[in-house]
Amino acid sequence: MTTKERILEEALTLFAENGYDGTGVEQIAEKVGIKAPSLYKHFKGKEDIMNALIDSAEEHYEESFGSERHIGEIPESREDFVRATMGRIAFTMHDPMIRKIRKFLVQEQFRNERLAEITTRHQLVGIQKMYEKIIEEMMKSGLFIHDDPALLSIELVSPVVIWVSKADRQSQYEKEIMESIEKHIRHFCDVYMKE
Amino acid sequence: MTTKERILEEALTLFAENGYDGTGVEQIAEKVGIKAPSLYKHFKGKEDIMNALIDSAEEHYEESFGSERHIGEIPESREDFVRATMGRIAFTMHDPMIRKIRKFLVQEQFRNERLAEITTRHQLVGIQKMYEKIIEEMMKSGLFIHDDPALLSIELVSPVVIWVSKADRQSQYEKEIMESIEKHIRHFCDVYMKE
DNA sequence: TAATTAAGCTAACAACTTTTAGCTTTGCTT
DNA sequence: AAGCAAAGCTAAAAGTTGTTAGCTTAATTA
Numbered sequence: 520m521t522t523k524e525r526i527l528e529e530a531l532t533l534f535a536e537n538g539y540d541g542t543g544v545e546q547i548a549e550k551v552g553i554k555a556p557s558l559y560k561h562f563k564g565k566e567d568i569m570n571a572l573i574d575s576a577e578e579h580y581e582e583s584f585g586s587e588r589h590i591g592e593i594p595e596s597r598e599d600f601v602r603a604t605m606g607r608i609a610f611t612m613h614d615p616m617i618r619k620i621r622k623f624l625v626q627e628q629f630r631n632e633r634l635a636e637i638t639t640r641h642q643l644v645g646i647q648k649m650y651e652k653i654i655e656e657m658m659k660s661g662l663f664i665h666d667d668p669a670l671l672s673i674e675l676v677s678p679v680v681i682w683v684s685k686a687d688r689q690s691q692y693e694k695e696i697m698e699s700i701e702k703h704i705r706h707f708c709d710v711y712m713k714e
Numbered sequence: 715m716t717t718k719e720r721i722l723e724e725a726l727t728l729f730a731e732n733g734y735d736g737t738g739v740e741q742i743a744e745k746v747g748i749k750a751p752s753l754y755k756h757f758k759g760k761e762d763i764m765n766a767l768i769d770s771a772e773e774h775y776e777e778s779f780g781s782e783r784h785i786g787e788i789p790e791s792r793e794d795f796v797r798a799t800m801g802r803i804a805f806t807m808h809d810p811m812i813r814k815i816r817k818f819l820v821q822e823q824f825r826n827e828r829l830a831e832i833t834t835r836h837q838l839v840g841i842q843k844m845y846e847k848i849i850e851e852m853m854k855s856g857l858f859i860h861d862d863p864a865l866l867s868i869e870l871v872s873p874v875v876i877w878v879s880k881a882d883r884q885s886q887y888e889k890e891i892m893e894s895i896e897k898h899i900r901h902f903c904d905v906y907m908k909e
Numbered sequence: 910t911a912a913t914t915a916a917g918c919t920a921a922c923a924a925c926t927t928t929t930a931g932c933t934t935t936g937c938t939t
Numbered sequence: 940a941a942g943c944a945a946a947g948c949t950a951a952a953a954g955t956t957g958t959t960a961g962c963t964t965a966a967t968t969a
C-alpha cells in the first residue's frame with residue numbers, strides 16, 4: 520500500500536468520525552506515520568485530499584452498483600429472499616469501508632453539489648435500482664404479485680436505510696435494529712409474495 | 715426578540731448550512747449585528763451556544779411530538795388521509811425552523827451521544843409514533859385492514875424521510891420528490907386500505 | 910442623583926491550522 | 940559513480956479562530 524493510499528485511508532477514517540472541518544492535516548499525517556508537511560508531497564492540500572476521497576467514493580459506488588453483477592442469483596423462495604437480503608444488509612452495515620463512506624457522505628452532503636449528488640446516489644438510487652431489478656425478476660418468476668417494482672423497492676429499502684443510519688450513530692442498538700429489519704422484510708414478504 | 719435569541723437563531727442557520735466546525739463565532743456575531751466578543755456577554759463560549767441549540771432542538775421536539783395534540787382529526791376517507799399526510803409533509807419540508815434543525819442534526823449526529831439520540835428521535839421515533847397512532851385509529855374505524863400499526867407506520871414514513879432528506883440537499887428536485895411521495899402514499903393506501 | 914448592571918466595543922493574546930521553503934536521505938537510472 | 944527524483948524532515952510563515960481584558964455607554968435600580 521502506497522503512502523498516498525494510506526493518506527486517503529486515514530483521511531476517510533477521520534473525516535467519517537470527525538468531519539472534514541473537524542479533522543486537521545496533522546492528525547491525518549500522524550495516523551499515517553509522517554509529518555504534516557510531507558502530505559504535500561502527495562497532495563496539493565487538504566481540499567485535494569477531500570477531492571480524491573470523493574473520487575474514490577464514486578469509484579466505490581460504480582463497483583458496488585454500476586454493473587448488475589452484484590445482484591447475484593434471483594431468490595427462489597421466501598426464505599431465500601429473506602436470507603439473501605439480510606446478508607446483504609449485514610454486510611453493508613459492518614463493512615468498514617462502506618460504513619466510513621456512508622458516515623463521511625452524511626456529514627459532508629451539504630458541502631457542494633457533487634457531494635449532494637453522490638449522497639443521493641449512494642443512499643437512494645443505488646440500492647433502490649438494485650432491488651427494483653431483483654423484485655422485477657421475482658415478479659416474472661411468479662414469486663411476487665404483480666405491482667410497480669420501483670415503488671416496492673423503495674418500500675423495502677427505505678426503512679432499512681433509516682435503521683442502518685441509526686446503527687451508524689448508535690451502534691449499541693444494533694441487535695434490536697437487525698431484528699426490526701428482519702421483521703420488516705418478513706412483513707414485506709407477507710404483503711407482496713404470493714399465497 | 716432578545717439578542718440571546720437572535721444569536722441562537724443565526725447560529726442555527728449557520729450550523730445548518732456549514733456545520734459547527736465550519737462556522738466561526740465571528741460569522742454568527744456579524745449576522746446578529748454585533749462583534750464577536752459581545753457574544754460572550756450572553757454565552758460562555760461557542761460550545762455553550764451549541765448546547766443551548768441542542769436544548770432548543772429538544773424543546774422543539776417536545777412541542778412537535780410530545781403531546782398527542784398534533785395528531786389532529788383522524789381522517790375518514792382515503793382522500794382525507796392523503797391530503798392530511800401530504801399537507802404535513804409539505805409543512806415539515808418547508809418550515810424554515812424544522813428544516814434547519816434537520817440539517818443541523820444530520821451533520822452533527824456523530825458529535826456526541828446526546829446528539830445521536832436526539833437525531834434518532836427526530837428522524838425515527840417522533841414521526842413513526844405519530845403515524846402509529848393515526849393508523850391504529852384508522853384500523854379501529856375500519857378504514858385500514860388489521861395489521862401491526864408500528865410496522866405500517868415505518869413503511870409509510872421511511873420513504874418520506876429519505877425523500878425529504880434528498881430535498882434538503884437537492885432542492886431543485888422538490889417537485890419530483892413531492893410527486894414520488896404522493897405516489898408512494900397512494901400505493902400505501904391501495905395496499906392497506908379496505909377495498 | 911448616585912450606583913450598579915447589562916451589553917456593547919476595541920485591542921490583543923494564544924493557540925492552532927494550513928501551507929511553503931529549504932534541507933537531507935534513500936534508492937533508482939544511466 | 941554521478942545524477943536525479945521521490946519522499947521524508949525541520950522551521951517557520953501566514954492566516955484564522957476562540958477567547959479574555961478592559962473600556963464605554965445606556966438603562967435600571969436604590
